[in-house]
Amino acid sequence: MxxxxxxxxxxxxxxxxxARAHGYVIRDRVAKKLVLCCQRLNLAADYINTxxxxxxxxxxxxxxxAKYGRDVHRRWQVTRNALDExxxxxxxxxxxxxxxxxxxxxxxxxxxxx
Numbered sequence: 001m002x003x004x005x006x007x008x009x010x011x012x013x014x015x016x017x018x019a020r021a022h023g024y025v026i027r028d029r030v031a032k033k034l035v036l037c038c039q040r041l042n043l044a045a046d047y048i049n050t051x052x053x054x055x056x057x058x059x060x061x062x063x064x065x066a067k068y069g070r071d072v073h074r075r076w077q078v079t080r081n082a083l084d085e086x087x088x089x090x091x092x093x094x095x096x097x098x099x100x101x102x103x104x105x106x107x108x109x110x111x112x113x114x
Contacts, residue, residue: 001047001103001104001105001106001108002103002104002106002108002111002113003101003102003103004094004102004103004104004113006098006102008113008114009091009113009114010037010087010090010091010102010104010111010112010113011087011112011113011114012084012087012111012112013037013039013083013086013087013104013106013110013111013112014083014110014111014112015039015083015110016039016040016106016107016110019039019040020039021082021083022039022080022081022082022083022086023037023038023039023080023081023082023083023086023090024037024038024039024041024044024062024066024078024079024080024081024086025037025078025079025081025086025089025090025093026038026044026048026062026076026077026078026079027076027077027079027093027097027100028053028075028076028097028100029074029075029076029077030074030075031053031075032097032099032100033053033099033100033101034048034051034053034100034101034103035090035093035094035097035100035101035102035103036048036102036103036104036105037086037087037089037090037103037104037105037106038104038105038106039083039106040105041059041062041063041066041078042059043105044059044062044105045057045058045059045062047103047105048076053075054075055075057076062076062078065077065078066078066079066080067080079093087112090102090104
């Protein structure tokens with residue numbers, strides 16, 4: 001996991017071993033406190049649950065939100081992207097929610113930050 005400072009930007013994300021070639025960007029729609037990118041939604045759900053932001057989140061519900069592209073969660077918006085587009089989508093989400101904490105739930109070796 002990597003928390004990005006406001007002056008650092010995600011440039012690229014490499015595929016994790018045994019992961020698919022896509023990434024997810026998860027945004028907190030209600031409080032606008034968190035923008036998260038990952039390749040595995042089960043790790044994202046675990047991280048969100050450790051923050052105790054109100055209610056538990058399951059990986060299955062995040063997959064549903066990503067699969068159907070509609071608002072399955074009242075709080076969490078999930079966008080599925082091709083892996084090479086995930087960094088750009090994550091940075092766009094960060095610009096929209098300037099005060100949000102930016103987190104990458106990916107092994108740091110797989111990230112290019114500039």
